[in-house]
Amino acid sequence: MDRWVAISSMIVAYLGLTLWVGLRAGRGTSATVDGFVAGDRNFGFLIMYFVTGATVFSAFAFLGGPGWAYSRGAAAFYILSYGVLGMAPWYVIGPKVARIGRRLGQVTQAQFLTGRFRSRGLSLVIALISIAALIPYITLQMRGAGIVIEAVTDGRVPLWMGAAAAYGIVLVYVLVSGVSAVGWTNTLQGVFMIAIAWSLGIYLPNALYGGIGPMFDAIISQRPELLELPGLNASGEPWNWAGYSSAILISAVGLTMWPHLFMKAFTARDERIIRRTVVWFPTFQLFLVPVFLIGFAGVLFVDSLSQPDFILPHLILRLDLPVVVVGLFCAGALSASMSTGDALMHAAASVAVEDGVRPFVELDEVQQRLLIRILIVVAGAAAYYFAVSEGISLVVLLLTSYGIIAQLAPPVVAALFWRRATTPGIIVGLLAGGFTTLLFFFWPALKPIALHEGLFGLIVHVPVLILVSLLTPVQDRTLVESYVNPPAAGRSVLPGR
Amino acid sequence: MIRSLIRRLAIGVFLLNVLAVTWPVVSLFRSSEPLVFGLPLSMAWPIAWILIGFVMLLVLDHFEDRDRGE
Numbered sequence: 001m002d003r004w005v006a007i008s009s010m011i012v013a014y015l016g017l018t019l020w021v022g023l024r025a026g027r028g029t030s031a032t033v034d035g036f037v038a039g040d041r042n043f044g045f046l047i048m049y050f051v052t053g054a055t056v057f058s059a060f061a062f063l064g065g066p067g068w069a070y071s072r073g074a075a076a077f078y079i080l081s082y083g084v085l086g087m088a089p090w091y092v093i094g095p096k097v098a099r100i101g102r103r104l105g106q107v108t109q110a111q112f113l114t115g116r117f118r119s120r121g122l123s124l125v126i127a128l129i130s131i132a133a134l135i136p137y138i139t140l141q142m143r144g145a146g147i148v149i150e151a152v153t154d155g156r157v158p159l160w161m162g163a164a165a166a167y168g169i170v171l172v173y174v175l176v177s178g179v180s181a182v183g184w185t186n187t188l189q190g191v192f193m194i195a196i197a198w199s200l201g202i203y204l205p206n207a208l209y210g211g212i213g214p215m216f217d218a219i220i221s222q223r224p225e226l227l228e229l230p231g232l233n234a235s236g237e238p239w240n241w242a243g244y245s246s247a248i249l250i251s252a253v254g255l256t257m258w259p260h261l262f263m264k265a266f267t268a269r270d271e272r273i274i275r276r277t278v279v280w281f282p283t284f285q286l287f288l289v290p291v292f293l294i295g296f297a298g299v300l301f302v303d304s305l306s307q308p309d310f311i312l313p314h315l316i317l318r319l320d321l322p323v324v325v326v327g328l329f330c331a332g333a334l335s336a337s338m339s340t341g342d343a344l345m346h347a348a349a350s351v352a353v354e355d356g357v358r359p360f361v362e363l364d365e366v367q368q369r370l371l372i373r374i375l376i377v378v379a380g381a382a383a384y385y386f387a388v389s390e391g392i393s394l395v396v397l398l399l400t401s402y403g404i405i406a407q408l409a410p411p412v413v414a415a416l417f418w419r420r421a422t423t424p425g426i427i428v429g430l431l432a433g434g435f436t437t438l439l440f441f442f443w444p445a446l447k448p449i450a451l452h453e454g455l456f457g458l459i460v461h462v463p464v465l466i467l468v469s470l471l472t473p474v475q476d477r478t479l480v481e482s483y484v485n486p487p488a489a490g491r492s493v494l495p496g497r
Numbered sequence: 498m499i500r501s502l503i504r505r506l507a508i509g510v511f512l513l514n515v516l517a518v519t520w521p522v523v524s525l526f527r528s529s530e531p532l533v534f535g536l537p538l539s540m541a542w543p544i545a546w547i548l549i550g551f552v553m554l555l556v557l558d559h560f561e562d563r564d565r566g567e
Binding site: 091 | 515523530535536544
């Protein structure tokens with residue numbers, strides 16, 4: 001049997017397993033919007049742990065991580081630095097959001113915000129921001145899946161076909177089982193990607209250099225500049241501290257504001273589970289260590305690649321590894337891609353319907369679920385179109401969307417903690433912050449210092465939010481208290497299953 | 498009261514974390530050498546903060562949970 005046939009069979013087997021798990025997941029979930037979008041608010045700890053971890057770490061981490069380590073060296077360590085910082089505030093915010101959402105029947109971020117800041121315009125703006133940020137993210141995941149499959153089959157399965165196969169399966173299980181499929185498949189995929197990253201991360205340095213320490217000794221003696229912070233920029237020049245530090249800050253602020261993560265607060269069975277998920281998240285974050293080791297292993301073995309994102313598949317193929325290892329690597333990379341992609345597609349469609357359409361058009365439950373399903377297909381198709389058409393710099397788009405997504409943080413914090421915040425304050429702040437971010441993105445020459453444009457957005461956003469709020473009338477007291485001081489829901493109040 | 502003490506400690510630790518991994522403090526740990534458990538110092542430093550954050554969250558959660566009486 002040819003190598004590529006054996007590898008392809010392993011991929012097919014893995015995809016089949018994922019599909020089976022995803023389809024089984026929907027059983028027992030109610031046929032309601034609550035069931036499809038928020039899993040009847042019944043996710044337990046183990047599922048939440050893997051949903052959170054596997055959703056955060058995408059194809060970007062599995063393929064892009066080694067690529068960054070390989071081409072930009074220490075610059076990649078910013079990714080190590082922001083995860084726990086970004087997740088820690090969720091220990092306080094997550095349970096509060098969940099409590100309010102359960103009481104008021106919310107399933108999306110915009111519903112949560114407009115629950116306190118009543119405005120259909122705000123709902124629409126948040127829906128548009130979310131979708132504009134989610135689509136390039138989905139595209140990136142699809143390309144990741146396609147790249148891996150194309151590389152390991154020596155191009156016999158081209159990118160467009162590989163991406164279509166992997167995401168056809170995602171589409172089926174998300175359509176059938178909704179967010180429950182995302183939960184169960186992410187558990188499977190999370191286990192896969194962690195196990196495979198650690199095995200490869202330890203195996204490759206040992207096979208190539210005789211150990212992790214000797215590998216770094218070799219790199220230090222030949223490329224001493226590579227491992228010094230803040231590393232290199234995309235063109236191989238030394239990066240600057242402002243860029244490095246502000247990448248950490250903006251990513252930490254934006255992390256839990258991504259709609260596909262934020263919305264998972266509404267899926268947890270109780271608040272205790274959200275807290276435990278945050279507490280254990282750092283253990284998932286350590287997954288980046290072997291990922292970077294894989295990338296560093298390539299430094300002295302692979303000559304400069306035109307596309308550093310290919311480092312991992314390239315290295316794997318160069319080394320004449322056993323077929324099983326290559327097959328497992330594919331499964332790991334596909335896991336990383338699909339576990340984020342499914343959550344993204346599901347979130348994009350749910351947000352479009354719940355926040356973009358429903359405030360304006362009356363829909364019953366059946367119509368809502370139908371429309372969400374239709375839009376999942378549309379979002380998938382749009383992302384697929386971008387994934388197979390060349391020439392769009394997605395990584396740049398993704399990094400920019402982080403700046404925009406981070407602008408959702410001040411409204412969320414204000415909704416939960418600041419009694420004096422008002423609807424006009426939130427809207428004007430959001431627009432000012434978003435506008436500033438885009439301005440400095442399109443005209444970086446205007447930046448006074450080389451900080452991330454999203455950080456400038458926040459610097460403008462927060463004072464505007466405060467000032468406009470203070471100038472406009474105080475909100476109704478009961479409404480404010482239901483957010484700032486939500487009545488505790490004991491376990492007895494939860495719908496029994 | 499021990500719970501509010503632990504809460505303040507947690508806030509302090511995570512603020513310290515922000516300072517530790519960004520400029521200027523991180524520039525003290527910019528060098529690749531010495532190797533710490535086989536990893537360059539510049540990589541071991543953020544990893545150390547992941548572990549510190551993890552321990553802090555475990556401690557915080559222990560006390561939050563106990564006081565909630567669950």
